[in-house]
Amino acid sequence: MSGSDIMAYSLSLEQKTAFAFVGMLLVFLGLLIVRCFRILLDPYSSMPSSSWGDGLEGLEKGTFEYALT
Helix, strand or coil: CCHHHHHHCCCCHHHHHHHHHHHHHHHHHHHHHHHHHHHHHCHHHCCCCCCCCCCCCCCCCCCCHHHCC
């Protein structure tokens, strides 16, 4: 390959931007895939240990009477 052949294969600014954007999307997709597999392998580690009714006093958990008052 001579110097003129290398210049013929150079990318334009739009192509470089498109490749950079696609590369960032692929990295983001890879991170999401890793996160999803971690959740699938150990689903209970991502769940909070407290429930929505922990702070209620005087009412039984599971009732919605506190919302009516």
